[in-house]
Amino acid sequence: MQRGESDNDDILGLLLKARNEGNKSKGGRGISTDDVIEECKEFYLAGQDTTTALLSWTLVVLCMHPEWQDRARNEVFQVIGKNKPKFDDLNQLKIMNMIFQEVLRLYPALILYRSTSKSTKLGDMTIPPGVQLRVPIYLVHRNPEVWGDGALMFNPERFSEGVSKAAKEPLYFPFGWGPRMCIDNNFGMVEAKLVLSQILQRFWFELSPSYKHAPHVTLVMKPQYGAQIILHKL
Numbered sequence: 001m002q003r004g005e006s007d008n009d010d011i012l013g014l015l016l017k018a019r020n021e022g023n024k025s026k027g028g029r030g031i032s033t034d035d036v037i038e039e040c041k042e043f044y045l046a047g048q049d050t051t052t053a054l055l056s057w058t059l060v061v062l063c064m065h066p067e068w069q070d071r072a073r074n075e076v077f078q079v080i081g082k083n084k085p086k087f088d089d090l091n092q093l094k095i096m097n098m099i100f101q102e103v104l105r106l107y108p109a110l111i112l113y114r115s116t117s118k119s120t121k122l123g124d125m126t127i128p129p130g131v132q133l134r135v136p137i138y139l140v141h142r143n144p145e146v147w148g149d150g151a152l153m154f155n156p157e158r159f160s161e162g163v164s165k166a167a168k169e170p171l172y173f174p175f176g177w178g179p180r181m182c183i184d185n186n187f188g189m190v191e192a193k194l195v196l197s198q199i200l201q202r203f204w205f206e207l208s209p210s211y212k213h214a215p216h217v218t219l220v221m222k223p224q225y226g227a228q229i230i231l232h233k234l
């Protein structure tokens with residue numbers, strides 16, 4: 001940037017530009033180098049780990065439900081054929097969208113963490129300051145009172161008439177809720193569709209005998225022992 005060789009229109013450029021405006025604590029308008037580093041880490045975790053988890057679970061689940069793998073592949077060939085997917089094509093992948101929505105219901109990438117900075121009333125409870133709260137989205141997404149008896153079943157069909165008709169109550173929030181909601185859920189879905197459609201165009205896939213189904217929840221829900229999948233060229 002100092003040699004004038006970079007344009008500032010990507011996110012790293014914008015962050016560095018903000019840093020170059022001088023540290024706020026020293027009277028400048030900009031952010032500190034540590035802030036730049038923390039922002040990069042946030043994007044790496046929030047933007048990469050989440051989409052990676054979505055794609056891994058989707059491949060696993062499509063191995064377990066080959067009928068949905070076939071339906072997704074048929075749709076890809078109908079809409080995109082063997083061509084490179086274009087942005088407009090991705091919007092037409094309705095079945096793939098339903099599949100991703102159902103995967104994000106059963107395997108939502110994140111747990112939400114909040115802490116109280118002051119005494120806070122939540123329903124009937126008064127929570128003192130300094131308490132950490134966890135909202136395990138996956139438990140709400142698997143609650144039979146919200147999703148009916150088939151709550152634990154993989155059934156993308158439930159999203160065929162949109163998210164609002166999928167559950168008895170509006171309690172589907174794989175991208176969070178309120179002011180801290182994901183800022184790039186659409187970008188994440190575009191990335192996931194781009195990758196999955198190109199895998200489906202080239203391969204059919206099945207679980208390796210070494211795969212052990214063990215969803216493991218830390219901050220991001222991941223397959224604890226990995227997702228061993230065998231790809232077969234079409």
Ligand code: HEM
Nearest residue numbers: 046047050051054109110174175176180181182183184188
């Ligand atoms: C399938 C993919 C994704 C999922 C499931 C997902 C999920 C979430 C969730 C649940 C939150 C809320 C966290 C909270 O309230 O504590 C969040 C926040 C966030 N997401 Fe995503 N996300 C995805 C993709 C992305 C991508 C691709 C980016 C950026 C390139 C991104 C950037 C962010 C950022 C910066 C925040 C923090 C927003 C804030 O605190 O104001 N996410 N995401």
